[in-house]
Amino acid sequence: MAKTLLITGASSGIGAATARAAVASGWNVALMARSADKLEALEKELGAAALTIQGDATDLSAQEAAVARTVDRFGALDAAFANAGRGLDTPGTETGDPDEWRALVDLNVMGVLYTARAALPELRKTRGHLVLTGSAAGRRHIKGSIYGATKWFVHGYAGNMSEEMREWGGRCTLISPGMVDTPFFDEPKPDKLKPEDVADAVVYALSQNHRAELREIHIMPTD
Numbered sequence: 001m002a003k004t005l006l007i008t009g010a011s012s013g014i015g016a017a018t019a020r021a022a023v024a025s026g027w028n029v030a031l032m033a034r035s036a037d038k039l040e041a042l043e044k045e046l047g048a049a050a051l052t053i054q055g056d057a058t059d060l061s062a063q064e065a066a067v068a069r070t071v072d073r074f075g076a077l078d079a080a081f082a083n084a085g086r087g088l089d090t091p092g093t094e095t096g097d098p099d100e101w102r103a104l105v106d107l108n109v110m111g112v113l114y115t116a117r118a119a120l121p122e123l124r125k126t127r128g129h130l131v132l133t134g135s136a137a138g139r140r141h142i143k144g145s146i147y148g149a150t151k152w153f154v155h156g157y158a159g160n161m162s163e164e165m166r167e168w169g170g171r172c173t174l175i176s177p178g179m180v181d182t183p184f185f186d187e188p189k190p191d192k193l194k195p196e197d198v199a200d201a202v203v204y205a206l207s208q209n210h211r212a213e214l215r216e217i218h219i220m221p222t223d
Contacts, residue, residue, distance in 0.1 A: 009084030
């Protein structure tokens with residue numbers, strides 16, 4: 001029986017690439033994002049192995065509903081990938097926009113917590129796997145970076161969840177890429193990592209023997 005992976009931020013970039021890689025590896029995928037058009041196109045591409053769910057990752061009830069729909073469709077939840085995230089248009093503390101900070105924290109911090117809260121009851125049943133998208137920005141200090149600080153939270157939380165989930169046979173993996181050529185950036189980054197590179201790392205972590213937990217995969221472009 002095929003296993004099932006729920007992905008947030010699934011309509012483009014790393015999320016969409018991970019959906020393609022997971023389906024190619026025999027997984028069912030539930031894809032949550034705000035963009036209905038992009039989700040519909042991805043569902044057509046991936047076929048019966050994909051369930052698309054339009055919703056906002058900053059809404060706990062929407063994430064809980066996504067988990068419920070996933071289990072109803074595929075019978076169980078084996079892994080959840082808290083991938084949805086955003087950056088800032090106006091960086092800096094003195095020059096930044098506090099409203100934009102709130103939106104950043106709501107998605108990069110609260111959205112990750114909501115994915116975990118919604119998914120954990122089902123993951124416990126399957127001794128499942130939680131995967132979080134971190135960043136190279138969460139591994140080093142970047143002057144004044146509020147975005148980087150949200151990723152420091154994700155990195156710390158991932159380690160804490162590994163310690164918690166191991167008590168019942170679950171696993172947690174942090175994926176921390178450097179710059180990736182995705183719609184996250186306004187300008188293309190053709191010499192940097194591709195979403196497929198990160199997707200391959202996610203599938204690799206999920207494919208390990210259950211006795212092994214890859215707690216972090218750190219990926220950097222070679223340039």
